[in-house]
Amino acid sequence: MASANKNRRVADRQGSQRGTDEPPLVRWVLISIAVAFAGVFLLLPLINVFAQALLKGWRFYWAALAHPDSLAAIQLTLLVAAITVPLNCVFGLAAAWAIAKFEFRGKSLLVTLIDLPFSVSPVVSGLMLVLLFGLQGFLGPWLAEHDLQIIFAVPGIVLATVFVTFPFVARELIPVMQAAGSEQEQAALTLGANGWQTFWHVTLPSVKWGLIYGVILCNARAMGEFGAVSVVSGHITGLTDTMPLRVDKLYHEYNGTAAFAVASLLALLALATLGVKTLLEWKAAREHALAQREPGPSA
Amino acid sequence: MAGEKRNVLPGFGLTMGYTLFYLSAIVLIPIAGLFLKACALSWADFVRLATTERALAAYRLTFGASFFAALSNAVFGSVLAWVLVRYRFPGRRLLDALVDFPFALPTAVAGLTLASLFAESGWLGRYLCPLGIRGAFTPLGVVIALTFVGLPFAVRTMQPVLENLEREMEEAAATLGSSRLRTFCTILAPTLLPTVLTGFALSFARAVGEYGSIVFISGNLPFRTEIAPYLIVIRLEEYDYQGAIALAVVLLVLSFILLGTINLLENWASRFQT
Numbered sequence: 001m002a003s004a005n006k007n008r009r010v011a012d013r014q015g016s017q018r019g020t021d022e023p024p025l026v027r028w029v030l031i032s033i034a035v036a037f038a039g040v041f042l043l044l045p046l047i048n049v050f051a052q053a054l055l056k057g058w059r060f061y062w063a064a065l066a067h068p069d070s071l072a073a074i075q076l077t078l079l080v081a082a083i084t085v086p087l088n089c090v091f092g093l094a095a096a097w098a099i100a101k102f103e104f105r106g107k108s109l110l111v112t113l114i115d116l117p118f119s120v121s122p123v124v125s126g127l128m129l130v131l132l133f134g135l136q137g138f139l140g141p142w143l144a145e146h147d148l149q150i151i152f153a154v155p156g157i158v159l160a161t162v163f164v165t166f167p168f169v170a171r172e173l174i175p176v177m178q179a180a181g182s183e184q185e186q187a188a189l190t191l192g193a194n195g196w197q198t199f200w201h202v203t204l205p206s207v208k209w210g211l212i213y214g215v216i217l218c219n220a221r222a223m224g225e226f227g228a229v230s231v232v233s234g235h236i237t238g239l240t241d242t243m244p245l246r247v248d249k250l251y252h253e254y255n256g257t258a259a260f261a262v263a264s265l266l267a268l269l270a271l272a273t274l275g276v277k278t279l280l281e282w283k284a285a286r287e288h289a290l291a292q293r294e295p296g297p298s299a
Numbered sequence: 300m301a302g303e304k305r306n307v308l309p310g311f312g313l314t315m316g317y318t319l320f321y322l323s324a325i326v327l328i329p330i331a332g333l334f335l336k337a338c339a340l341s342w343a344d345f346v347r348l349a350t351t352e353r354a355l356a357a358y359r360l361t362f363g364a365s366f367f368a369a370l371s372n373a374v375f376g377s378v379l380a381w382v383l384v385r386y387r388f389p390g391r392r393l394l395d396a397l398v399d400f401p402f403a404l405p406t407a408v409a410g411l412t413l414a415s416l417f418a419e420s421g422w423l424g425r426y427l428c429p430l431g432i433r434g435a436f437t438p439l440g441v442v443i444a445l446t447f448v449g450l451p452f453a454v455r456t457m458q459p460v461l462e463n464l465e466r467e468m469e470e471a472a473a474t475l476g477s478s479r480l481r482t483f484c485t486i487l488a489p490t491l492l493p494t495v496l497t498g499f500a501l502s503f504a505r506a507v508g509e510y511g512s513i514v515f516i517s518g519n520l521p522f523r524t525e526i527a528p529y530l531i532v533i534r535l536e537e538y539d540y541q542g543a544i545a546l547a548v549v550l551l552v553l554s555f556i557l558l559g560t561i562n563l564l565e566n567w568a569s570r571f572q573t
Contacts, residue, residue: 042400042401119554121550122510195309263407277399277403
């Protein structure tokens with residue numbers, strides 16, 4: 001692979017063209033199309049968020065963020081993510097352990113069911129919670145009797161977020177754990193470690209990159225979810241508005257610059273997520289390369 | 300082998316039990332609840348609520364816009380994936396990282412910034428609107444938003460397949476005197492078609508359920524720029540639960556059909572590799 005690239009570079013430098021390369025003009029046109037498309041559809045929207053947020057200057061920007069309702073929205077978003085991510089993380093670890101380390105019937109059905117929330121429209125997932133816990137729902141009368149509120153309150157927002165981010169950690173971990181195999185765990189157990197020790201000291205370190213990757217994706221979606229949360233939140237300013245809902249409300253109050261100010265925080269979150277992801281890929285690639293080099297002279 | 304594993308590693312009962320419990324509590328029971336509520340409707344009522352004029356217009360927009368968005372993602376996503384895998388040029392790694400941006404960006408922010416870009420005073424709108432290309436508050440805006448959110452699915456489906464593609468076949472064709480264009484048409488295109496279709500289907504499936512990015516850019520005009528998920532929200536706000544349930548069941552059943560189609564396509568595509 002590396003030598004193929006090297007040959008290619010040599011060929012490029014010499015200006016010669018191989019039969020499996022496109023003519024330079026075609027190549028140049030394709031790169032231009034790709035860069036132009038990405039520029040208009042990816043880079044421009046990103047720059048626009050910050051340009052619009054700072055349209056009225058830094059002072060307005062900080063004032064928009066420091067508004068009590070915006071601060072409340074930021075707090076709520078952090079709270080929801082702090083509950084959702086650990087819940088789905090524990091589930092992801094349990095599901096990956098059961099699916100990757102054991103053989104059982106119906107495994108592929110189980111994997112499909114875990115992925116199911118990805119194919120449900122966020123609005124429909126919100127509606128399903130309303131039908132369970134809302135006043136007209138199955139549990140509505142019982143909840144009202146016991147003075148418990150889920151819909152139009154924080155528990156409903158958490159449940160909706162848990163639903164839409166349900167598969168993230170599990171689907172990242174399952175292939176990583178499958179690839180790691182279970183020989184190391186078996187060795188640890190043979191040497192007298194108990195189940196938990198094996199999990200903490202053997203399994204967890206071997207899947208850490210996959211786990212972190214799943215967690216950051218889950219977190220990004222948890223903080224940014226709009227559709228499902230919008231249905232169950234009730235939009236009570238200062239109480240049940242998350243950051244995306246706050247963006248929506250400011251926009252509809254014709255306060256575009258303030259909406260972009262709050263949105264810019266979410267865009268920063270997306271950039272941070274991409275940064276961590278790129279870093280993880282780089283680290284994983286390096287570890288892979290090191291592991292391949294380890295056998296030494298024979299390789 | 301399997302039996303041996305079961306004997307040695309502990310925790311199957313615990314993890315499997317917890318997985319099934321959590322899956323049921325969070326996912327299966329809510330879905331079953333929706334279908335149970337739908338069963339309370341008579342068939343005639345269900346059909347009437349699910350096929351009102353306004354609902355039909357919303358389905359047409361949702362599926363039409365999703366189709367065109369998935370189509371443009373299949374085309375531009377393939378070009379992007381090809382360029383990222385086969386060519387080396389300055390900025391390639393940045394481009395590669397940027398592809399995941401729509402996946403990481405909250406949909407509400409995507410809708411907000413796209414609406415502002417394509418509005419009459421926006422960076423793109425000020426040049427496009429005089430040409431009659433209106434991206435904000437039109438069906439075209441819906442296509443733009445759906446293209447944005449679906450792009451990573453198309454590119455990331457193509458990329459690994461292109462990376463693993465053996466070049467021997469292309470080399471053989473070139474040695475036998477085939478032009479690059481002919482090699483592309485007779486060898487590359489047929490090999491990659493199932494993958495392109497999978498990317499198309501994934502991007503389409505993502506688009507059908509999309510809500511957050513569209514409500515900002517479409518303007519949500521009934522019969523014109525109103526998508527099906529938005530109509531569900533309207534029905535809920537009107538306390539018309541039966542109307543909302545009927546629409547939700549239609550969307551959910553269609554998503555499940557799409558999910559099945561995608562699984563079939565992925566199986567088909569994987570047969571073309573190795």
